[in-house]
Each structure stands twice: as C-alpha cells, then as structure tokens.
Amino acid sequence: MKTPPNTLLIAISNPRAKTQCWSALDSINELAQLAKTADLRVVQTVIQTKETPHLKYYVGEGKLEEIKELIAGEKITLMIVDDELSPSQNKALEKELNIKVIDRTGLILDIFARNAKTFEAKLQVELAQLDYLSPRLTRLWTHLSRLGGGGVGTRGPGEKQLEVDKRQIRARMAAIKKKLEKIKSHRHLLREKREDIPxxxxxxxxxxxxxxxxxxxxxxxxxxxxxxxxxxxxxxxxxxxxxxxxxxxxxxxxxxxxxxxxxxxxxxxxxxxxxxxxxxxxxxxxxxxxxxxxxxxxxxxxxxxxxxxxxxxxxxxxxxxxxxxxxxxxxxxxxxxxxxxxxxxxxxxxxxxxxxxxxxxASQTILEFHLDYTQMNVVNLLHEHGQILEEKFENETIYIKAKLNKITAQKILYHFSAPHTPAK
Ligand SMILES: Nc1nc2c(ncn2[C@@H]2O[C@H](COP(=O)(O)OP(=O)(O)OP(=O)(O)O)[C@@H](O)[C@H]2O)c(=O)[nH]1
Ligand SMILES: [Mg+2]
Missing domain, CATH: 3.40.50.300 (P-loop containing nucleotide triphosphate hydrolases)
Incomplete structure (x- = not known):
C-alpha cells in the first residue's frame, strides 16, 4: 500500500465571531476526521487567530514562514485549508510552499469520488468536480507544465489553450447533466409503472x-x-x-x-x-x-x-x-x-x-367523492387504502365518503383527478 502523505491542516479562528457553538477547533477536528476518511496522515494542525483570511495567502505572512518550517521539519507534502480557497489563493500558497494545497471542498469532493459506486453517483461527483475545477484551470495547467520539466513557476499554456480547455469542460458538464436528466426520468417512469399509487x-x-x-x-x-x-x-x-x-x-x-x-x-x-x-x-x-x-x-x-x-x-x-x-x-x-x-x-x-x-x-382527512361508473378503479382504491364511511350507488354516480391518509388522498387525486369535496 502507498504510504499516506504527511498532511498539515490549517484553519483561521476569528476572535470576533459571534457564535462560539462551532469553533475553529471543532471545525478543524471535523476536517481531521474527513482527512482520516480519505486515508491521509495528519501530522500537524495549525489554527491562526485572525479576523479575516489574508487576501493572497489565506494565513498571514508571518504564519506562512512558520508553516514553511513545519513543512521542512515534518516532511509535509500536503496542506489542507479548512475553508474554501479562492483559485488565486490556492495557486499562491502552492507556489510559496512548494507542496500540494487543497481546501475543505476539494477534500470532500475527493471523498465523494472514492465512495461513488453507481453510475449516477459517479456522474454527479464528476459534475461537481468539473464545476470546482473550472475556475482553477490555470493552476492545473501550471502543474502540468511543471511536470513537463520546466521547474517551478514556468510558463502556463497560452490563453488560447486555456479557452479550449474551459470550453471542453463546459461541454462535458452539459453532457453529464443531460445523462443525469435521462436517468431521472427513467427512474420516475419505473416508479409509476410499479404502482398505481406510489x-x-x-x-x-x-x-x-x-x-x-x-x-x-x-x-x-x-x-x-x-x-x-x-x-x-x-x-x-x-x-x-x-x-x-x-x-x-x-x-x-x-x-x-x-x-x-x-x-x-x-x-x-x-x-x-x-x-x-x-x-x-x-x-x-x-x-x-x-x-x-x-x-x-x-x-x-x-x-x-x-x-x-x-x-x-x-x-x-x-x-x-x-x-x-x-x-x-x-x-x-x-x-x-x-x-x-x-x-x-x-x-x-x-x-x-x-x-x-x-x-x-394525525394526517387523516375525510373526503366525499362523486364518481361515475367508468371510475371503478378509484372506488377500488378507496376501499383498499381508506376507511369507507358512506357509499351510495346511484343511477349515474357513485357517492363515497371516505377517511383517508392525507398523503394517500393526495396521490389518488393526483393520479385520477377524481371530483371530490372535503367533507363538512
Ligand atoms: N454506539 C452506537 N453507534 C452507532 C449507532 N448507530 C450507528 N452507529 C455507528 O455510527 C457509525 C456511522 O453509522 P452509519 O449508519 O454509517 O451512519 P450514516 O449516517 O449512514 O453515515 P454516512 O452515510 O457516512 O453519512 C457506524 O460506525 C455505526 O456502527 C448506535 O445506535 N449506537
Ligand atoms: Mg450512510
């Protein structure tokens, strides 16, 4: 088995935050649980007390230096930030620290991707990942060109390549959405076929x-x-x-x-x-x-x-x-x-x-129905699913007063649009 990367978790605690019910510590503990679920090895957690995240690096610049020392000392190769980073913060952090940096959202998406078993779940996760990835594409490309051997911070792709890529992502997202729609309508169809009244x-x-x-x-x-x-x-x-x-x-x-x-x-x-x-x-x-x-x-x-x-x-x-x-x-x-x-x-x-x-x-309701003889299926359903309080077979119509569960009543009415009035 591959050894899990040594991971550093980092969060910001706002001292002026109104609610103390869910502190930065609670949140970072939960992040540690998420990391554990993703089989990562958390070796350090850092919480910086700070009112708002630093615009460029999320943490303050002094803290960044401390983090560099931690990274070197503990051989850390992955940092996870407990908030959603902007694409530019993410890029700046990776460049400065020279390790992979992801945020809470990225980690959750990763766990979802591992746990998705069915075709539908996999499509849904891919859609979320593309949505997340799209604005971060520049960063991704810098990585790729790094792998290309140019060393840190070498040129990214030309703007043109980036545009092509973004267009491809949009097309893939549209295709996934279409597939998901199809799966959904198929499921509805199956459900309706299975039962007269869901x-x-x-x-x-x-x-x-x-x-x-x-x-x-x-x-x-x-x-x-x-x-x-x-x-x-x-x-x-x-x-x-x-x-x-x-x-x-x-x-x-x-x-x-x-x-x-x-x-x-x-x-x-x-x-x-x-x-x-x-x-x-x-x-x-x-x-x-x-x-x-x-x-x-x-x-x-x-x-x-x-x-x-x-x-x-x-x-x-x-x-x-x-x-x-x-x-x-x-x-x-x-x-x-x-x-x-x-x-x-x-x-x-x-x-x-x-x-x-x-x-x-508690959600029972009493309804009166005036049905005609072509609607015997409704009569049968009322007998099957409700309690009949009164029933009169007249020349043209059948009158039924029945006590029904509100939900069932709604479903019968929706399916058969039977004329009815709430009983007084
Ligand atoms: N002590 C105790 N543990 C429980 C009880 N019910 C569930 N668990 C444990 O809680 C953990 C989570 O249970 P799950 O049923 O997977 O929880 P879930 O809500 O479906 O979780 P996700 O699908 O991951 O969102 C497991 O380790 C269970 O064994 C309970 O009544 N008592
Ligand atoms: Mg579950």
Whole structure:
C-alpha cells in the first residue's frame, strides 16, 4: 500500500465571531476526521487567530514562514485549508510552499469520488468536480507544465489553450447533466409503472455519520453499508418497512450533510437530493452521543432549507442513545416530535414506529367523492387504502365518503383527478 502523505491542516479562528457553538477547533477536528476518511496522515494542525483570511495567502505572512518550517521539519507534502480557497489563493500558497494545497471542498469532493459506486453517483461527483475545477484551470495547467520539466513557476499554456480547455469542460458538464436528466426520468417512469399509487415514502436524513444507514438496516433488516466514516452513503437506497398496522411504506437512506457542504455538491447531487424533496416525511437522524448534536441539527435544518425540503414533516430521531449523555434530553425538547433510539442496540424502535404511525394518523382527512361508473378503479382504491364511511350507488354516480391518509388522498387525486369535496 502507498504510504499516506504527511498532511498539515490549517484553519483561521476569528476572535470576533459571534457564535462560539462551532469553533475553529471543532471545525478543524471535523476536517481531521474527513482527512482520516480519505486515508491521509495528519501530522500537524495549525489554527491562526485572525479576523479575516489574508487576501493572497489565506494565513498571514508571518504564519506562512512558520508553516514553511513545519513543512521542512515534518516532511509535509500536503496542506489542507479548512475553508474554501479562492483559485488565486490556492495557486499562491502552492507556489510559496512548494507542496500540494487543497481546501475543505476539494477534500470532500475527493471523498465523494472514492465512495461513488453507481453510475449516477459517479456522474454527479464528476459534475461537481468539473464545476470546482473550472475556475482553477490555470493552476492545473501550471502543474502540468511543471511536470513537463520546466521547474517551478514556468510558463502556463497560452490563453488560447486555456479557452479550449474551459470550453471542453463546459461541454462535458452539459453532457453529464443531460445523462443525469435521462436517468431521472427513467427512474420516475419505473416508479409509476410499479404502482398505481406510489407508496408513502420517508427519507432518512441528517448529518454524516449520524447512523442513518444503520437505522435503515435495523428497521428493514437489510444490509446497506454502514461504517464509521464520513459520507459512507452516496446513493439513495430504498427499502420497504412494514408497520405494526401491516401497512407498508418505503424508506430511503440518503447522503449525509456536513458544515460548509460544498455548493457544487448540492447542485450536482440534485437527483439524489430529490429523493428527499419528494419524500412524504423525513426521519431526521441525530448522533445523540456527539457533543455538538445541536449544532449538527441546526446545520442539517439549514441544508434542508437550502434544498427546499424544510416544509416536509419530520420526526427527530435521537440515535446512539447507548452512548448519549444526560444533556441530550434538554436539546431534544427543542425539536418535536422526537424519539430516542439506538439503531445499533435496537432500542426505542417501537417508539419510532409509533411516532411514524401517529404521524400518519394525525394526517387523516375525510373526503366525499362523486364518481361515475367508468371510475371503478378509484372506488377500488378507496376501499383498499381508506376507511369507507358512506357509499351510495346511484343511477349515474357513485357517492363515497371516505377517511383517508392525507398523503394517500393526495396521490389518488393526483393520479385520477377524481371530483371530490372535503367533507363538512
Ligand atoms: N454506539 C452506537 N453507534 C452507532 C449507532 N448507530 C450507528 N452507529 C455507528 O455510527 C457509525 C456511522 O453509522 P452509519 O449508519 O454509517 O451512519 P450514516 O449516517 O449512514 O453515515 P454516512 O452515510 O457516512 O453519512 C457506524 O460506525 C455505526 O456502527 C448506535 O445506535 N449506537
Ligand atoms: Mg450512510
């Protein structure tokens, strides 16, 4: 196996920052976890107290000299910066330090690229990478010409070559987007073919490493990859869950969120995130054993807002209760409805199933339908999925008053545009 590069992590701590809930230290610790996930060997971390990043080098020039000494002393070959660097900062740092420099976004993209298994996930990652790479192209070219043997800082390609390259990247991005669209419409088609009324679906969402995949495995006795690494899951996996009431619904495991989630990933993972947007409810999983649980909840809520999924009803599932401290209950009180579980120890699952059923029960609605005799399929569906309160077969029409789950009702109406009125 190749020996991992000696890596230096660096962050800036703004002493005037308003929020102390998520400090530069918390952030760099998370960066270290990301680095570990990418199999890097972190040998040093540096936090500089500074109000704003240095325009040219991100860190101050004095700090830069200290870093040079560290690099020489510890044989460091890679530096990771805990914020997104501008392309010119990235270039200036590499030139000055003479080692490879990447930023948090670059590292996350790298982890996504390693973990992408399906064709769709691979395309989505490539799209995000090209989006990230495009403005940094000059830098890339300097590297290439360096490899060409000219030594550090030799000429880059001519402007013309760069333009050609940028155009090629844009063309490739457009082609990937087209392919992703195709995959998406194919998936919709399959779903519609499979069922007359799509089943009720819940998406399992939350911060990375919260235990989403473990929860899906426990609830549905399946075997999705779950491990102590960040972003283990990139592809949405859907499994059927049978409730104690014998109703079946679908649960989808999704990609995790993180602080400073790169915007390139949010936009290129649109198809994957759509599984969340289209869900009827969300199970928001939280690592209750993590000291920053509340910050993670808020960060995940922000991402849900960003992808416009914040209106979907959610159940807060406080997981890893086998390792959680006392304070978690006070935090949980702020987020309702909530349940406490351990997906690993299989505790609290009854409460979770109850919460899902309560939530379904609470969203019942009573509707009156006036159908004609060509719409017997709707009559059958109402019998199958609802509770019939009244039914009259008249000459021209069939009158049905039924109690239905709101979600099912919506789906029946959408599919069959049956004339109906809400019952008084
Ligand atoms: N102690 C404890 N550990 C748990 C529990 N549930 C999950 N874990 C562990 O937490 C780690 C992450 O679990 P995953 O299920 O992969 O988490 P995830 O949310 O799917 O993570 P990503 O897909 O990487 O975003 C694994 O090492 C699990 O074994 C739990 O209830 N208790
Ligand atoms: Mg997972």
């Amino acid at each position: 089943a009720i679906t819940g998406a399992i969402v939350g911060y990375t490493n919260a235990g989403k995949s473990t929860l899906l495995n426990t609830l549905t006795a399946s075997n999705v990859l779950a491990e102590n690494k960040l972003f283990a899951t990139l592809d949405p996996t859907t499994k059927a869950l049978e409730l104690p009431s014998k109703e079946t619904l679908l649960l989808t495991d999704t990609v995790g969120f993180i602080q400073k989630l790169p915007h390139q990933l949010v936009s290129s993972f649109h198809a994957t995130l759509e599984e969340i947007i289209e869900a009827d409810f969300l199970l928001h999983v939280i690592d209750a054993s993590h000291p920053k649980a509340q910050v993670f909840i808020e960060s995940a809520l922000n991402t849900l807002k960003e992808i416009k999924a914040d209106e979907i009803p959610q159940i807060f599932v406080f997981n890893k209760m086998d390792q959680a401290g006392q304070t978690i209950e006070a935090i949980a009180a702020k987020f309702t409805p909530h349940v406490f579980v351990s997906a690993q120890e299989k505790t609290g699952l009854d409460d979770l199933l109850k919460a899902i059923m309560n939530f379904r029960e």
